[in-house]
Amino acid sequence: MINLTINTRKIAAQPGSSILDAAQAAGEKIPTLCHIKELFPSGACRMCVVEVKGRPNLTPSCAFPAEEGMEIQTRSPRVITARRTIIELLLASHPFDCLTCPKNGYCELQSLASEYGIDRVPFKGRTRHHYTDFSSPAIIREPDKCILCGRCVRICEEIQGVAAIDFTHRGFDTMVLPPFEMDLSETACVNCGQCTLACPTGALHEVRAVEKVMMTMQEGKKYIVAQVAPAIRVSLGDFFGLPPGTNVTGKVAAALRRMGFRQVFDTDFAADLTIMEEGTELVNKIRKGETLPMFTSCCPAWITYAEHYYPDLLPRISSCKSPQEMMGATIKSYLAQKQNIDPRDIFVVSVMPCTAKKFEASRPELSSAQGVADVDAVLTTRQFHRMMQIYGIEFASLPDQEYDRPFGAPTGSGDIFAASGGVMESALRTAYHLLTGKDLTNVDFEDVRGMEGVKEARVTVSERTLKIAIANRLSNARMIAERVRAGDAPWDFIEIMACPGGCAGGGGQMFGYDPQRIEQRIKSIYALERSRTVRLSYKNPAIKAVYTEFFGEPGSHKAHELLHTAYVSTRSAITPYAPRGLNR
């Protein structure tokens, strides 16, 4: 431990920690605007400056290592003046439309201005302007609101390996834009929405959907149903001040019902369905000796990424639709038949932790032969919360309720789709059964769990060792895909999730890029899965029913028609960009 003084207080800090980390560990709050815990500091915003004795200028605490004997002032008049001036400077070129901004109440600039008591903006002059980019089906960019902290740029490049946006122009005219000032839809953007999590202001946010859902509900012409993704139950609590990862499954079902959804389904069911289809696909490939590895297809951002960057690997990706789409397709076929409703009258709203699901739902191929889309509207976790607010739902007082049958009684295998490694784990359990006809004695695959970017494991299934890999964050997916492309991949089955930690860290969750919070959600999901009576997809009674009553068997013609899809190369107009190390 190293010893230093912060504002007259003597503290000890971990060697190698930054001044910021040391101060935060000691309970001293230092404001930041550009800092991302996981990434190397960029030092762009200068909000975190502190006074270090012996250094002539103020020191950015995020980028400067704590040293033995340092004397640090985090709130001297000089520091406060600097921070206030920086906020004032940002406000001077910021559009003052806070009351009508989608980020109102969640904006970090707004909070800082309030915390530092900024009551006027002493500067006035030129502002920069760029039109709002509505081109993407998932993400809206409002460059006017951008404070150029660069978080989105770094997330997109360093974590996702996409680099769809970067700094352009110089000096005061600097802006974060797609290459050549193209619109976002024209770029290699995969709609993952990590940038919307990272953005401290309203410059990046998801496409609106609440209005469409409310309108449909008010018109009353449609049979409106909801499906809720596994990750929502452990992340929605963030909006109500609950500890990170709190499980609120029952309240979500109750809230949706109270809001007026005719039926409320758990996407867990479709996760089980996915496992049946994908597991069967994998087992068939193994049996037929087809080229492996096979990639999972649950993550729409990964699919887009592969379509952009790895069109040659598309045949290796499972043809299964994602659980969201399978759920929609099953509701509009099986359920419609069963309950005698015209599929065209059903309006499926998904509540997803994801912005890419919005794009996915808009894909024309993901609809039935009659042109009925599988899913009609996608609400992110944030938008679901917004709608609850508008509808005046008192979350805390809601009772715990069950999801509707025939899809109810979720299994543990469905739950863990929320976490990176979950799809893999569930698939292995079922594949084992499909290959051996037996049940696994120990269903817990600890090796595949956790936030780590790339995980590998071996599973022995009846004399055959399956080599598997799991990646979250697309920069890790790239490493794996490159090896597969080069023919240097030892794996049989690969799970890819675009977001850190999987859907638990999805781009549609509560604002803020916070790996610790994601970890709590994941922990909570695995706790929930252990508590389930049924933990294996193929043992889910509802799954058995849907196959006997409707699809026949996994991989049947009908299942293929409704639950599988195909991919197309959409290699973007620009040459894919290969990131070169970290931007330090």
Place this chain on the structure above:
Amino acid sequence: MSRVFIGMGTCGLATGAGQVRAAVEKWAATRGIDMTITPTGCIGFCKAEPIMDVVTDTGHRISYSNVTPEVAGFILDEAFVRKNYKLDGLLGQLKNGRQPFPGIPMIEDHPYFRKQVKYVLRNCGVIDPESISDYRSSGGFKGFERALAMSREEVISEITRSGLRGRGGSGFPAGKKWELALRENNARKYVICNADEGDPGAFMDRSILEGDVYAVLEGMMIAGYAIGANEGIIYCRAEYPLAIERIEKAIDVLKTEGMLEKPVGGHDFQFRLRVKKGAGAFVCGEETALMASVEGRRGMPRPRPPFPSVAGLFQKPTIVNNVETMANVSHIMREGAESFSAMGTATSKGTKVFALTGKVVNTGLVEVPMGITLREIVFDIGGGIPDGREFKAVQIGGPSGGCIPAQHLDTQIDYESLKTLGTIMGSGGLVVMDEDTCMVDMARYFLSFITAESCGKCIPCREGTQRLYEVLDSIVSPYSKMSGEEENLLRFNRILNMEGLAQVIKDTSLCGLGQSAPNPVLSTLRFFKGEYDAHVYDRKCPAHQCKGLLTFTIDTNTCTGCTLCAKKCPSGAIVGEKKKAHYIVDEKCIRCGTCRDVCRFESVLVN
């Protein structure tokens, strides 16, 4: 065989050295004289370009200034045919180790050169920069050979003993920088020569690269050996095509001579060199931005630590030194640390090259020992202010520096004394300003440069310098453009807070560019507060430079009513009857000064 030397650096070429060369060739051809023409770099006396030297039968080299193609023929006739060397434009003879040529003054006795000490510029304008044998015969590569005979630590300690500090601006001790890089245990290390010279009015690096490119490359090779690097990169701005051409040629020559990309001197040390062209961003002179640019990224600085000597280019240990530093290294290694440390002050050793420009009689590149006073540079070397004007200040250190007024002319120049005066050594831009320069307008100019060149990464630099610029702009703009009482009050408030904003930018910016961006404002506020006051309170520009604050009036007593001004006025602001005094309508006047220029009776008054 007859021989002439022609200064053919960019400055010489710009003033017509190419035509002079053609004229010399034609002269020789028509007379059937076997003539060797050796192009050299720039000797530093820009005002005297083009410069041509003729070599006498006795082997003496005599220099002539301001040689036009017509004058060239005359000089050649006189020198080679009539053996008459005392001609107009004579600068003097160059030292060549022999008895001086009788009757011709030595060039170092010329007032422009008398107080200069040519240490790093010794070869510029003297040797053919493209000839490696010329460089060798001037002692070239002796330093490199000496270094190879020493251990790495010994080389570094030699540099440390010389007291050489980085000539790029902040003056970090070169030896210390190298030592930090040597300490790093890494199979790949880099040496970068920063030739991204971007200060307005500075051209030291260009002249050295154009005039003595091998000295720079030798310095890099020595540095490479000293820290154990495998590769050297010269980051040169693309606006220096001649310098780049000479570097590339020199690298090719070194390769064919087996000095690069092969083990040399019985060591396993082998070194490769390459040029990276900068695309013209000022901020890429900052070392971390420079390295990002070499890596192919957007040139934006990053926080330090880690310092480049630990994790630099491609995360490998890297040293970045400027052109002048590298050139000094080769001379220090050849002549020993004492040859350098004997000059200068206690903390700043050796010489410094300055680009002397602005309102001064002799403009050009001057190399002076550290510790010389500004007065000596401006008045003895520079020859004072032209047209009998008053000296006002010098701007030193470019847009990152500050101004030094007359009362500090006797300050001995070194890194520390300049810092006390609120400016920096910078890379060596020295702009002289006379009484006609408005200091507020000057600060505004440098701020406009910075706002355009900021990389846009950190908030204080990107947003702050823009606001600072706008405040300065409002000071020099007329009130009438503003709207209302409240707006004027706010504007006044911003002016009062200007210094505070400047301090925050200085205090919080990420890199040297931002940290020094407010220097022109802060130093003019310090030394020329009165001028600001005159602008703000009296709405007058004492130097009559800020158009927005000028008022044009017609002296009704002397105006003859000739109507010429009214006819010429582009905005129709002058009214009056023929043969009667005219008047200027202030609201319509655009302050173009046409009326003053056309008036034959000096009746138009400006203040």
